[in-house]
Amino acid sequence: MAGLSLVKVAMLTDCYPPRLGGIESQVRDLSRHLVEAGHDVEVFTATTGPDGERGGATTVGDDGVTVHRLAIALPFGVPVNPFARSEVRRRLAAGGFDVAHAHLGVVSPFATDLVPLALDLGLPVTATFHCVIDRSRPVFRAVGHLARWARRGVALGAVSSMAAARVSDAARGARVEVVPNGVDVAWWRTGAAGDAGAAAGVADDGTAVGGGARSGGAVHVVTATRLASRKRPLALLGALRAARGLLDPAVPLRATVVGEGPQRRVLERYVRTHGLDWVELPGRVDREALRRLHHSADAYLTATRLEAFGIAALEARAAGLPVVALRGTGTDDFVRDGVEGLLADDDAGLAAALARLAGDDGLRERLRQHVRAVPPAQDWDGVLEATLAQYHRAGVPVR
Template structure:
């Protein structure tokens, strides 16, 4: 196992594109980055394909083989309790070197497939992508993470905060930290010119999120409102909140009620649209407290934006307080930090200069290398 150079990997995930979400996107990008590095990758998922493909259909997308093991369920729910026997057959036939499961709080498909992979003798890595929070006692009582660790599964989570929770749920087992990855150079491309306009036409605060209560978008608007109150009235301030979701109507009502006509909500943006938004911005802000990692903050940091965020989340792995942005303890702290950065051109420019010179360590080559280390750890055990 230590002599591995190129490997054949089975990625196991309930969710995969065309579903939208953080796990889906990371598993997709990891698969393609592993292939780009010369490895073989096959994805096993309970998500239907773009045209509703399911029932074991196999697709090839840019060198990645995708096994669509979905069954017809309402809203395309990515669950298939009948998949294990067929996946077992395919894993045995595929001569894989390692299996890598990607898990949220509730991941019945990937959980079943960890057992299948162990049953056919594969080394298994398992990465938790979510905040367990109040589910820690439940998962500790269920015991599967502890049992997996006892059978040699290399457990990991996407941040130090998330890893601590997984460790507790797994009864103190070793849990690695496997940060998500991005193409840092792509996000930075064109940023140098954008940085030169910092504050030229007022301060532009940007953010991107799903407009759901877990991301606390109303708290974000409240922090922006308070930051505007604290900021010198002579400093123009505007904000762009990119994203879509069920909280939009409540947010629009909040904006109308408080005359926040300087806040725009353009809806969901694709990656190119997000990059353009970041390059037109001066700082990035989030009030989310249940961030296992904070991929949106990492993308903003890579694009050269100082980040304001609550401390004690996965964003701690992305942002060094006072260097890459400001980490705070409360919503009031978010408002104060936004007002401080908006009103201090020298601080903002100093941070942006640092961000241009010091790309994030979660670039894909480093993330792929760390992933392979987890595979070796699984194999060694």
């Protein structure tokens, strides 16, 4: 928002790196980008630091973000501290902050407790939901805190249209704006086939990049996900298997499912049992390797249902891949059926859509050309604009 003065932001979040996860990485990256834009950011978190910092320890990272570690010693480093309220109050009151920005999942006791505290101190407050409030909606409505926050001027937000609708319902019809997660679109596109100055097409391990069906090989489908039941990786393997059955046997298909998690052994057993020797489970890879993988592939597949946003799918979309996904998730905000990918209503439809895409070279190329030519709107410049607009809506004055 061009007219908004530079602001000092108190980020309130249960989870923060070094913990791994979507909220953690998005709060870190948002904080970094705000600092790069000239704003001042201090993070208040119940997550222990990389060297065990807790109990109120304060550090300033190389990115210029100050982090207050209000963690306590708990098993497995659970980010909970019911005793932090008075100390956070003291620091917020003395910190000269312009706005407090809470980041919330379905269960976020630390940040949830700090929203009314910040309001009592007279701070403008915005609260962004990174989750799908689904089965918990009746509980949220009964407790009523979201509706009370809205009446007190909290600018409610969520990371996608689907998530925002559920938050609004839980807040008894309160206004909820979409404040999306962000990706570095230029970074994900760098080196992709068709880019000016792209690499010659060979990855570090010597395999071809930009190959797949585009160079006469198998149609290559990629997924990057946590191998946990909430992400439905077993349903994803089922969709791959069903798609293979629907495809002309003459069309070669292969898939790479990147990620780790508690369901890994179940997936390995499924692959062995059903003879899916064309499916690879390489485990977790770094961002550089994932970018190379996306640039070598032909499509991205996700089977997640309760997906508030779909950052992994957006990264693939930014890298130039058409996305095959279920309709009615956060992915709807950056994938339109038949434009940036294919959307389906159920698992059978997901398999049929993937088979259709893999078996139709013209469709696959048309979608790929579009996603390469039209980058997604969820770049960091747009995310910062939406975030600053929320700060203004919460009550931060315009210059």
